[in-house]
Amino acid sequence: MDYDIKKLSDELRLYDHQLYVSYENDNLFKAPKLLEEDMQSFDPNTLYVGNASTLIKVLPVKCPANILVIPDIDIGTNDLNKFNVNLIVLNKNENLMKVFNEVYKIITSQYEFVPLWEAMLKSFVNSKGVQDIIDIGYELLGNPISLGDVNGILVAYKASAELLSELGWDVWVEKGKVPYDSLDYIKFKRNFSMINESDSPIHIKETGKYEAITGKVVIDNNIEGYLTVIGAKKPFKEYDIDLVSLLCSVVSSELQKHKAFYKTNGTMLSFMITDLLDGKIKDDKRLEKMAKLLGLKLRGNLYVLTISLKQKNPELGYVNYLLDFFENTMIGAKSILYDDCIVILISNSKGNPLSDETMNHLIEFMIKNDICGGLSRCFHDLIDMPYFYKQSLKAIELGMQRSSEEVFFTYEDNAIYHLLSSCSKQEDLEMICHPSLSMLIEYDKYNGTNYTHTLHTYLLNKGNLTDSANALHIHRTTMVYRYQKIQSLMEIDLHNMNTMLHLYLSFIILRFINKLDYNTLACLEQINKLFS
Known part of the structure; x- marks a missing residue:
């Protein structure tokens, strides 16, 4: 069967709709086409399918057109007959591609393809x-x-x-x-x-x-x-x-x-990075040729900074706003939208990937826009970008588990937690902790002492008694007494490097599994220094 606008309206039984005929013609539809907001001319033998938000950007049209409209926004129907357009307007919002597919099947039902x-x-x-x-x-x-x-x-x-x-x-x-x-x-x-x-x-x-x-x-x-x-x-x-x-x-x-092509040096650059992250490019020589063709000049040290967006399928305007900021803040960085995240490739000659000033600016912006980011470790070969992209995602995941109030996380700070996360799938991590540490924590609770805090500070200062005393604002003699008391209570030798490493790891594990008593450990905020 050949279809014009009226026959199609009769056949379109799946969707409740209204038909508005502004002009009569004998043109038959060959196939539908997606309505795009930059269209200026229309084929009378084509049915255009699109959202109402796109239609209002197209009207008025310069030539007769046949359009099927999905009401993703409210549009007034009283004046539609004034335009040189035949319209089928659905009565409720539907999935654009689902409707397009159904219309296509109706119009091209006689075709083999x-x-x-x-x-x-x-x-x-x-x-x-x-x-x-x-x-x-x-x-x-x-x-x-x-x-x-x-x-x-x-x-x-x-x-x-x-x-x-x-x-x-x-x-x-x-x-x-x-x-x-x-x-x-x-x-x-x-x-x-x-x-x-x-x-x-x-x-x-x-x-x-x-x-x-x-x-x-x-x-x-x-x-x-x-x-x-x-x-x-x-x-x-x-x-x-x-x-x-x-x-x-x-x-x-x-x-x-x-939207992968936005704010880059062309569509192909974005496709190259997207294909690289998708694992479709595995030949480093091919990648090198592509990068050279695209004029991609990278310095020796590479990093991936991934910005996690809380909303799925973010609006284009919002994406462009974010991309503008990140590319203007980090000169020379290349960014794309990938899997509802903004993925930024940073390159520099030496030193830290971000200056203190840039870092503070980024954190302030991320707090303001309710987004968070993860930074990978340094790498030197572009072909390795997928691995370090995953690192940046893991930094966000583990960082958010540790602190929901922070917005910027580095994999370097979270690598030990990644190790523990992997081990926790096979082992009960608490069983790995030094057995006497839990005893010391209980002793402090029962006696009102702070030996756990003292031990933590001692480990934090790499076993230096003088530095530990200064950090605790106590006399060195007092620190020596506590040091000896801790050894006596725990029945351990704090000169033994294996023992110190075991205790160091135990503090990290207890925090990772949320078993660390935050009230007992008075200066818990210093734990972050353990990983610096």
Whole structure:
């Protein structure tokens, strides 16, 4: 069955809706397309599907259009007939991609590619990434497909091994950037203006072995890349241009959904870091070439600072606000939005990754915005970034367990707790503690003494009696008496380094498992110095 706006309204039984017809036409829908806020022209043979918040940015339109609207915000319906638009308005908010998928099945039910298109939408909804969408697009179209950014840098591709060399893509894949003397680039350059000016993909029918269809990927009115399909395996079908157009739209929406490209030196840099964190890049030579192509200049010492955002799927404006701050505060840092966190790659020549002034500025900002961050240890090879990203996440996790009031945590300060956390899965940590320490704590409680505090201070000062006495503001003779008394009560030798290490670790364990009596240990805040 062929569908116009009225027939589609009759068929759309799953959703309660209202139909507003502003003009009559005989145009039949070929396929739906996602409504984007930067659209300026519309195809009368296309049904556009989008949220009401997007519609109000598009209206008024310059030409007739057919739009299905999901009311994610309230819109007045009284004046809708005034616009040159036929509208189907759902009566309640629904998931955009779920509705799009249903409409697509209705309109294209006679097409053989519906199952694959559903798989691509599922990939989009489940955030499997651009490469997964390109893989499904390859099955959908049955021909080699590539996605490159505006600088000719390869973002994703799918082609059989035997065609890579024939198409000249083997060099593109190896070097990461399209050779300027390649047939693809020559064809593309020849049709550059036509592709940029067209609202839909262009069918390039030049003399040569294969035809091509090329469409642009547009984000916020900016062309960010180009998607090209080469008719190398089978001839193009009549509706392939529509499929490429839909594919460009889904890729664009995927990029906007992840927002990984914002505030970086281009889309490809963000994809490189995202793929690296996803474990998709494991060849350090390939990574080195990509970094060089992108002009990524890193100094010797690298760190990962991860900012944990409490809200899931944060708003773009909020993300950009945060990215602006972090990149302006840490000059030269590269940041992306990844898995609802802001991941920042810091590089410097020597010394600490953050000055005291920068650190204080960051902490003040994080407190103000109710976010927290974790800093990894130093590393020197970019290929190791995934491991140190996990370190930064572990610093946040363990730091928050220790103190919910702090907002900035380093893995260096939490490494011992990571060790204990790993051990606790196999052992009862309290059993590892020195048995006489609990006896000393109980003795202090019963007798009103403070030998536990004294012992802690002694360990804190690395067994130096004079420094311990000064820290406790007591005479050295008093410190010596307490020292001897502790040895007598616990029946231990505090000259023994193994004993000191065991006691040192015991204090940390008791704090980790929340068994340390905070009232007994009067100066508990000094425990943090144990890890410095």
